[in-house]
Amino acid sequence: TSFGFRDVPKTEKASLVRGVFDRSARRYDLMNDLMSLGIHRAWKDMTIERANPQPGEVLIDVAGGTGDLARAFVAKAEKRRKTRSGGPARAIVCDINEQMLLAGLKRGDAAHLDWAVGNAEFLPFEDNTADCVTIAFGIRNVTNRVTALKEMRRVLKPAGRFLCLEFSRPTTRALERIYDAWSFNAIPVLGEAIAKDRDSYQYLVESIRRFPNQDAFADELREAGFGQVSVTNYSGGIAALHTGWKI
Numbered sequence: 001t002s003f004g005f006r007d008v009p010k011t012e013k014a015s016l017v018r019g020v021f022d023r024s025a026r027r028y029d030l031m032n033d034l035m036s037l038g039i040h041r042a043w044k045d046m047t048i049e050r051a052n053p054q055p056g057e058v059l060i061d062v063a064g065g066t067g068d069l070a071r072a073f074v075a076k077a078e079k080r081r082k083t084r085s086g087g088p089a090r091a092i093v094c095d096i097n098e099q100m101l102l103a104g105l106k107r108g109d110a111a112h113l114d115w116a117v118g119n120a121e122f123l124p125f126e127d128n129t130a131d132c133v134t135i136a137f138g139i140r141n142v143t144n145r146v147t148a149l150k151e152m153r154r155v156l157k158p159a160g161r162f163l164c165l166e167f168s169r170p171t172t173r174a175l176e177r178i179y180d181a182w183s184f185n186a187i188p189v190l191g192e193a194i195a196k197d198r199d200s201y202q203y204l205v206e207s208i209r210r211f212p213n214q215d216a217f218a219d220e221l222r223e224a225g226f227g228q229v230s231v232t233n234y235s236g237g238i239a240a241l242h243t244g245w246k247i
């Protein structure tokens, strides 16, 4: 392809993370729906709305898994081609785990998509490659977040936009109580029943707790060099969209 791929050294990746997704890749799409009661679809739609895909643009979807955001980005830009000039948008789904990418490929419907195995902390792309970089439910698993944020900024073109969708902190006490009950009790049980893997889903729940809150994570975007950082809460802060620009 004409994308600027670069060679990166083989590094020791967080093996626990890799193990979690290796084991659950096949049932991943189903678990995603169950864990969020299907709401992750609406959050992803709103994220792509904000990404504002245009004909001819290039998206890199980091930790892109089976390619939900990449597909939505390309499809939305395609709709716009009916009224606006320009070629099709293209998206590269980049993920550390080949199995996730293969599961995505098997889903079909992969026009204008490319698939690249890569670590968010050492992205296999040249500087200034993409108009837009997204990461959904991926930054939480990265060992060094600021390193990854700087990498995602590096591969953006100047004035490019960055959007990060991630679980965050419920903004009211009442919601927090319901959410705690759901995530600490129901999710590990569902993980056992559906994926036969309670520990991995327990780990996912704990990783959400350890992740910084909305304001602290916004500061990390600024530390990585993003400008005009903004935060939008979804479903009362169960998830949040952080955005920033390469300026």
Ligand code: SAM
Binding pocket: 017, 021, 062, 063, 064, 065, 066, 067, 068, 094, 095, 096, 097, 100, 118, 119, 120, 121, 135, 136, 137, 138, 141, 142, 143
């Ligand atoms: N973005 C997709 C979505 O929203 O459906 C997938 C999200 S899934 C919860 C997290 C993904 O992050 C997995 O596919 C996993 O392999 C990937 N991942 C974990 N650590 C990563 C890293 N350091 N670099 C790139 N991808 C990573």
